[in-house]
Amino acid sequence: MKRAVALRLLAAGAAAATAAAIGMALPMTQASAAVGAATGFASVNGGTTGGAGGATVRATTGTAIHTALCTRASSSTPIIIEVVGTINHGNTAKVSGNSCNTAAGVIELKEISNVTIIGVGGGAVFDQLGIHIRDSSNIIIQNVTVRNVKKSGSPTSNGGDAIGMESTVRNIWVDHVTLEASGGESEGFDGLFDMKDNVQYVTLSYAILRNSGRGGLIGSSESDRSNGFITFHHNYYSNIDSRTPLLRGGVAHIYNNYYENLHESGINSRAGAKAKVDSNYFKDSKDILGTFYTSEAGTWQTSGNILDNVTWSAVGSENNPAGPSMPSTTTVSIPYSYSLDGASCVPAIVRQTAGANTGLQTSNGSCTPQSPPASPSRTASPSASPSPSRSTTPSPSPSTSQPTGTNLSIGAGADGSSKGGGTSYGNVLDGSMTTFWSPSGTTGEISIKWSSAKSISRINIREASGATGLIGAWQVVNADTGAVLKSGSGAGVITFSATSLKKITFKITSASGTPKVAEYETYAL
Template sequence: MRVSQLKNSLFTGIAVVSLQLFCVSALHAQSLGANLALTGPGAGADGSGFSNTKLVRDGDTGTYTQASGTSNQRVSVKWSSAVNFNTVVLRESGNNVSSWQLVDNDTGAQLASGTTIGSARTVNVGNASTKKINLIVNGSSPLRIAEIEVYSGGSNVSSSSSSSSTAGSSSSAAAGNASVNLSGSAAGGSANLSWSVSGNINAIEVYQDTDSNPAGRVRIASLGAGERNYTATGLNSGTPYWFWVKYRNSSNNTWSDSNAISVTPTGSGGGNSSSSSSTGGGGTPGNLLSCQQANTVQGFASLGGGTTGGAGGNSITVSNGTQLVAALATKKNNTSPLRIYVNGTITEGNSGGAKQFDIKDMENVSILGVGNNGVFDGIGLNIVRANNVIVRNVKIRYNRIGQKDGISIDGTSRNVWIDHNEIHNSLDVHKDYYDELVSGKGNIDNITISYNYLHSSWKTSLWGSSDSNNFDRRVTFHHNYFENVNSRLPLFRFGQAHVYNNYYKNVLDTGINSRMGARIRIDNNYFENVKNPIVSFYSSQIGYWHTAGNVFQSVTWQEYPSDGIIAGPNVGSTVNYNPPYNYSLMSANDARAHVLVNAGVGKVSNCL
């Protein structure tokens, strides 16, 4: 070929490629609209582990922000007010990302997740609205993110990358609709479930109820897409149970139900005991728990693989806040278990400028008080997007900085155990002077609050920050001592809660407040000198309760029709709800005696 022909050929090829790129770019812009990462109100960026975070929203794919680590590295796009969007385009410089997730920072909800990113991954996240979106990545060094583009236009968008997304849709998802066929068999106190799958799915959840109506059913497991078996335990023999598998179709990320089946457990085993004492968690009335009993996690925190915190790992002892900040910093990008022992009074003044202690984007950590010496005075703990966390045997009081709670749990935190602590404020102040003692919001799950002494507070325990914070959170409250408090014991929106064997004394306004469709089982609690022990107040939708075995001593029931409904004086159940785990009950009278001996700090010092 002559040189002139070669030049003409090359020119023609370049022109064709340029035209193709122009057409693709024009189609992209036409279908998606303006990049909100650049044009949204007060658009900005930040991150944890990344430098030069503004480079993810500079519109230049040739620049990038690089992470200092390789695990749970976060870079974010944010705005001064919430933006509405449905599509996010991720661009990596290189191919070192091995897994990623997009998280709504306002609610903690996971919008999407997947494996690789590459030069371009386009994800349809449905209809989203937030002031900040987080990209959290894992992989090998160097992790370099070139762009996070955010759009509100078109939904027919495909990805140029090959990995699938567990929330947003991408072109790698297989075409066609999936289906799941569920079957089961009975055993002693349990039901053995199995299912076959046709097509491609990317998530599985198992649901249980005592009738065939799916309304009010309870999620008992969240499983990987490859699972095909599950055993539901703790069931009452002779009682019919109904089960469903809910699955997410890979092609369009919509949820569907399998067929419903009924299984009636036979033989021995299962059931929720109502004995006057319990093994592993209840102990004997009037006596201290043994270490074996005290160290056995009960309730929702026992699910999902259990909650072990820093057990089996290294330990560090701290006596001030600066040392605690440094100890927690060692957990960044480090999954090795760690126990942090607190031996001293921690204040804002000895914490090097910290306004709270962030147990954030980490896992496998315990905060443990030494004797009666572990005290947080005027500063609290903030647990965010953290898994397998334990806080035991510490005092927390008078916090008005940071999140302003004694302990706050947020984001997508899983398996958190708050046990044998004393947390309090004061009633000798305005009701808004302090905030909660222990609270949770966002898409948290498998939480247990046990053997705590929670007292002297206007606002005690809020779960779900608003009527729109609609996550199926699951929390157990057992053997806690609530004394001299005003309300929120707990205030619980959406989701599922189990409240058993607690002692309530001197409650000024309201006790357990079930709101926004929440389902709460309330077993064998002792209410003494309490106004309106169980209500559904102050929300656009009521919540529900299943009550049994409670004692109401010197209580007052007072209706406020404009606020909602009260459960008494003739207390009955408004829903049938059984938590998905075995538990043993003391009588309410025994629980009162047991809680007075065991709740609070200094009771398990030799067991930690």
């Protein structure tokens, strides 16, 4: 008997076999849920649990996904939909019911809540057919591939977005997915991950976004500023023209992502947006951060990023690249805990963990992948009031022992981001502990520079008398490349791998008062 709706529900024993034969649907005897717990902004505002606690069904067609949504007791009844195989236009029809609002040719998650869609078995591929979330909340999408969704040409789906959200959407977690296109806008594609018209509390984690003209946006226009609180972490952006992402208003936290071959621009903060950009790795790319194609500027707070063969365009009336040093222009408060990998290991960890069908591995926050729990069930619920602290692997404090050897700062040059009144950059290399440089506030950066490259493996930051202990968190940066050589807290002797460079920057990112750096010594060994 050919089934009218290809919806299969896993159950044990003869009851399941009978159900399959006649096309009935029975809940699984043991429910599963998304693997792991939501991270980032999806973990706040009450948390994102998807369909946890609900029945589990298995679907091999788009029509079956719609049927699962439409046969729930209500539009908020929790449900977990396990997807196997290829979902396409040919097997995705509109289904009607009191608990759904679906459409043909697109996976429609509209006016619903408490749903998990997770790829299982040999994988789930949404081919030329996008996932559309509208007027919905508490949705998890995990371990699926969405590819080649078009807004023009044939066939079309979801306005050309692989995953699109709009119109009062809350608490969405998209994790371990692969979103890809076969070209840019001229080939009929739009964004891979778009949010507009009041979308908030979203996390995109461990995803691959590649081979597209547009990575994604937050806000459909300069006036659409009702979106925000979006986290992007441990994602791999490859061969993208722009929008990684484009931010129009709102707050975004962008950390531990690997960007490669961004052709036109990367993180585009516009229209009052605030982006916190932490410990990402940018390779072979152009204009990776700034405000582009508009005079309505956005802002950013940066730390720990590595720039590997990054180029920058000139500043213009509608073009304000952040480079080459990418100084912060705002501060951003993050209301949840997170573990931060060092940027130097981001390419390796992201390659191992990101994307669909990669084992749902995550980083342990120390640049090491870890496998998901043995059981796919999840019992922990995110807290509605997360800790405002950030959990990171602590760096050892600098040594207070004076180094031996030649201080290469003597006779070199110095510059910095700012200086307090009555202080000078040159005071840090004059050999005197009675003179000093101070930033104009509690944070800033001071650099030592040479006309030819020097091999440096140690620096000594010596605070002026009466100001010891004020320096908090810092980074030592290869100013030639933007690479972070070491991070930690407190002044003293800092050792790192020997590096050949012409300019080395000590960047103070926190302090308990206005720092006073009397001497910034540099050593080869």
